[in-house]
Amino acid sequence: MAIDPDLSELAAAHGVATGYNDGDRRPVTVDEEVVVEVLGLLEVDATTPAARAAALSEARENAARGLLPGTIGLRADRPRPLPVPGVLVGEDGGRREVEGELAGLEPGWYRLETAEQQVTVVVSPPALPATPRSWGWMLQLYALHSAGSWGIGDLGDLRSFTAHAGEQGASAILLNPLHAITPLAPVQPSPYTPSSRRFATPLALRITDLAEYAAADPATRAEVDALRPETVGDRLAHDRVWAAKRSALELLWRSAGRPDPVEPGPDLVDFATYCALAERYGGRFTLWPEELRHPGSEAVGRARRELAPRVAFHGWVQQRLADQLAAARTAAREAGMPLGVIHDLAVGCDPEGADAWALQDVLALDVTVGAPPDAFNQRGQAWGLPPWRPDRLAATGYAAYRDMLRALLTHADGLRIDHVAGLFRLWWVPPGRTPDRGTYVHYDAEAMLAVLTLEASRAGAAVVGEDLGTVEPEVTEALHGRNMLGSTVLWFARDPEREDALMPPGDWPEEAVATISTHDLPTASGFLTGEHVRARADLGLLDDVAAEERKAAAEREELVGLLVSEGVLDSADAPEDRIVVAMHALLARSRSRLVLASPYDVVGETRQPNLPGTVDEYPNWRLPLPVSLEELVADPRVKEVVAALRSGGR
Secondary structure: OOOOHHHHHHHHHOOEOOEEEOOOOOEEEOOHHHHHHHHHHOOOOOOOHHHHHHHHHHHHHHHHOOOOOOEEEEEOOOOEEEEEEEEEEOOOOOEEEEEEEEOOOOOEEEEEEOOOOEEEEEEEOOOOOOOOOEEEEEEOHHHOOOOOOOOOOOHHHHHHHHHHHHHHOOOEEEEOOOEEOOOOOOOOOOOOOOOEEEEEOHHHOOHHHOHHHHHOOHHHHHHHHOOOOOOOOOOOOHHHHHHHHHHHHHHHHHHOOOOOOOOOOHHHHHHHHHHHHHHHHOOOHHHOOHHHOOOOOHHHHHHHHHOHHHHHHHHHHHHHHHHHHHHHHHHHHHOOOOOEEEEEEOOOOOOOOHHHHHOHHHEOOOOEEEEOOOOOOOOOEEOOOOOEOHHHHHHOOOHHHHHHHHHHHOOOOEEEEOOHHHHOEEEEEOOOOOOOOOEEEEOOHHHHHHHHHHHHHHHOOEEEEOOOOOOOHHHHHHHHHOOOEEEEEHHHOEEHHHOOEEOOHHHOOOOEEEEOOOOOOOOHHHHHHOHHHHHHHHOOOOOOHHHHHHHHHHHHHHHHHHHHHOOOOOOOOOOHHHHHHHHHHHHHHOOOOEEEEOHHHHOOOOOOOOOOOOOOOOOOOOOOOOOOHHHHHHOHHHHHHHHHHHOOOO
């Protein structure tokens, strides 16, 4: 059924899709009532014919007046037409008149003053430096455990692993997101549902590396040491670890004289205030007293003064994290890693967390992002994460997005962007709707990419975009055009022109990070043994277990056949450990600039870190490595895999 033309025009003016192509490239028309709801979430009333006519009239009038968007993003090598003259003000305060086009500008942030508007202009370099052909590791940091860590992998473990990896010739370490938690039990184990993407998780702190621990008296150190939790069994106990680390941090903070954080910026003050209020009122700010639900209220100012000791404590914790994050980055440089430590940016934040509270004016808190129905999930997906409002981002000069990137890049040599297609569009699911009852909302990709490219360039950082799944071709093209890497996974590297057969590594994309798997997919051993089928079957997630088992067996046979034909495996009857080494040799032969190995694959772990479609039914994000860090670095399997990775001339 065709959508109303006026509604379609109005939706297009505000970036709301009335149709899209599904995973099989078939056109899908979005229900009108969904389009109306999403427009309403952008404060555009289209509920009645009169309201729709008024909103459309306003959109047409703005277009006729030639009003510019609130923010303009462009590359330094590509001029942009300018419909009205104005004055361009640079970061140094310098002023220049512009007319006809924006061209010949150095990368940076500008303010454009016209007769009717003030517009933010962000100019990025044409591209980032090319990534060298190399190899490295990808870590779920929490999964490491050593004699020095407290029940969960930490930044001390990262420094130890980095030193060992550097000696082997690794160029990079890609981490899972280290975003901040809400400091209350139950602790959210998923690093992709953070309280804040601007700050870091205190679970990653190495308590005994703190200067305050070294300076404490023997009795205090003994009290801290007594709190150390052990890794017990095959599950990480996030709540127990946080309880121990919080107690230890409070002991050390008090022994140091309850210091205030040094020169805290407004973002840190807001984050620490949220943490203090959450301790008093709970971790859902929408249930707090109404006067405390917005960070700018007078009541929040009074509460901040009343809770000053707790605000100071949480600010101090974040500054200790900043110290250890900086030390981890320094360790990578000292280990001779050309790329260094690459951090991961989650696609969103907890709708009740610190960022949602502090940045609610630029977030659509009533919305959850997700994905439309596809072959893997016919009901669609809702991730429970609120998206940026594109109109508010533009009106505020993308300040919140810029500041988030700057916070992450302060301690990173590179940045992986989870669901990088979200820089172009996101699937919005209105409140109360099922995931299939949503639509795409488009973002100004030129502005989003300009901010990302400029800030990464200034930080000297590489950028990796996770462009797996149903991703429009222009997303990957835009990444490659800026020397940003896409993502290639062995299981998904298939050739549609050869009946979707596995693609030989010589045909893989060059501008990509190549891996065997991801945290959402089977590990190498899990794939070879069919554990990914058994796990889903045991949880009742499969309609036809026998069919899935046959499919898994056929895929295993196909993979082994490719390994043999590529000359990295001697025989199809080779044992599992030889097949795993051969998989890494296949990665090394690929055209992809960077290949990454996972310790889960090397040590034969069959369980994948996260099983999509489950919450508590499966121990998502709670699986430690089956060996300690000390055992891992001495494991002969690691040496074999490293030799395989280096065999491709990396």
